Amino acid sequence: xxxxxxxxxxxxxxxxxxxxxxxxxxxxxxxxxxxxxxxxxxxxxxxxxxxxxxxxxxxxxxxxxxxxxxxxxxxxxxxxxxxxxxxxxxxxxxxxxxxxxxxxxxxxxxxxxxxxxxxxxxxxxxxxxxxxxxxxxxxxxxxxxxxxxxxxxxxxxxxxxxxxxxxxxxxxxxxxxxxxxxxxxxxxxxxxxxxxxxxxxxxxxxxxxxxxxxxxxxxxxxxxxxxxxxxxxxxxxxxxxxxxxxxxxxxxxxxxxxxxxx
Ligand SMILES: C[S@@+](CC[C@H](N)C(=O)[O-])C[C@H]1O[C@@H](n2cnc3c(N)ncnc32)[C@H](O)[C@@H]1O
Numbered sequence: 001x002x003x004x005x006x007x008x009x010x011x012x013x014x015x016x017x018x019x020x021x022x023x024x025x026x027x028x029x030x031x032x033x034x035x036x037x038x039x040x041x042x043x044x045x046x047x048x049x050x051x052x053x054x055x056x057x058x059x060x061x062x063x064x065x066x067x068x069x070x071x072x073x074x075x076x077x078x079x080x081x082x083x084x085x086x087x088x089x090x091x092x093x094x095x096x097x098x099x100x101x102x103x104x105x106x107x108x109x110x111x112x113x114x115x116x117x118x119x120x121x122x123x124x125x126x127x128x129x130x131x132x133x134x135x136x137x138x139x140x141x142x143x144x145x146x147x148x149x150x151x152x153x154x155x156x157x158x159x160x161x162x163x164x165x166x167x168x169x170x171x172x173x174x175x176x177x178x179x180x181x182x183x184x185x186x187x188x189x190x191x192x193x194x195x196x197x198x199x200x201x202x203x204x205x206x207x208x209x210x211x212x213x214x215x216x217x218x219x220x221x222x223x224x225x226x227x228x229x230x231x232x233x234x235x236x237x238x239x240x241x242x243x244x245x246x247x248x249x250x251x252x253x254x255x256x257x258x259x260x261x262x
Contacts, residue, residue: 001114001214003046007069010047013212014110016140016252017195024193024252025057028136031256032105034058037133041103043093043125044111048074048086050138054107055085062103064091093121098128106135112175113166114214119178126182135257137175141250145213146204149231153208154215156227162219172255179257189254196249201235202242 003010038060045051045063047070055061063086065071071090078086091097094117106125112118125135157164169175172188179186208216209228216224235242 001217003067004069006210006212007047007067007073009210009212010070010073011049013207014049014140017197017250020193020195020252021053021140024138024254025053027189027254028107029057032134032136037104039103039105041098041106041125041128043096043106043108043121044114045074045088046070048077048088050107050109050140051086051088052077052083055083059085059105061086062098063088064093064096066090066092094124096124096128100127101130103129104133105129106133107138108135109138109140112137112169115168118168122178132259134259137255137257139253139255141252145207146199146201146246146248149201149204149208149235150213150215152231152234153227156230157219157223160219160223160227162223164215164218166214166218175255175257183260185258185260187256187258189256191251191253193252194249195251196247198245199248200243200245201239202244205232205235205242 006013034057038058040054040059040061042051042054042061042063045061045065046067048063051061051063051074063074065074065088068090071088074086074088089097093111093115106129108125112121115121122135126133129135154164176186205228207213209225211217211224219227232242
């Protein structure tokens with residue numbers, strides 16, 4: 001998926017709870033303090049939604065991204081509120097323009113599912129990291145989609161012959177296998193940072209219709225529209241109308257890729 005078309009709405013459609021996110025940052029900065037892991041690399045830095053808060057915690061953040069528009073949004077933010085510790089350039093995560101071992105830690109957020117050769121991207125990230133450098137995978141949840149609707153969307157695409165699965169890494173198990181295969185270990189922290197929000201069904205459907213989420217780009221447009229029509233019909237039957245809000249539980253999870261135990 002090309003993020004250029006949604007760059008201007010990206011941050012508004014990917015929100016996280018500030019307290020939860022700060023608690024996650026507290027955890028990461030305690031475990032990997034900037035005093036020992038100052039140079040942080042983020043593949044797929046996007047609008048800097050994650051990078052800027054890390055920089056505020058004392059890391060020197062360098063990011064790459066292939067989307068001009070996402071990087072333009074990041075430039076705009078930095079112009080408005082200069083953050084000295086964030087630098088970025090346009091580059092593909094599978095071909096990084098950096099020397100070996102120049103970073104201390106990497107943080108990757110919602111990116112490997114988008115990269116067909118995600119193992120090459122992992123190799124590149126390991127190449128530019130110091131040998132004992134960790135990779136922190138952070139999963140924030142989008143915060144603006146209703147999980148039931150997403151599951152139903154995928155089911156209906158599958159019924160029409162489209163798997164609606166991403167071109168890159170598809171499951172957590174794939175990452176686990178890869179990490180074990182290269183002799184490293186993975187530590188997962190799940191169900192620790194949670195929050196609840198109320199989301200409008202009509203707003204969620206409108207966001208999906210506009211392709212704000214990458215999974216809505218995996219079937220052809222006519223299938224996408226048919227599937228949304230079916231979902232709209234089902235939800236109208238269930239709730240009477242679509243002007244309804246539902247409680248959604250969201251969590252931030254972490255997967256830490258670490259050197260093998262010495
Ligand atoms: C879902 S966004 C996540 C952005 C940011 N990490 C965040 O969580 O807010 C995914 C980003 O990865 C970028 N991206 C996709 N494939 C990439 C690649 N091969 N190399 C670098 N960036 C890539 C996209 O352009 C997009 O900005």
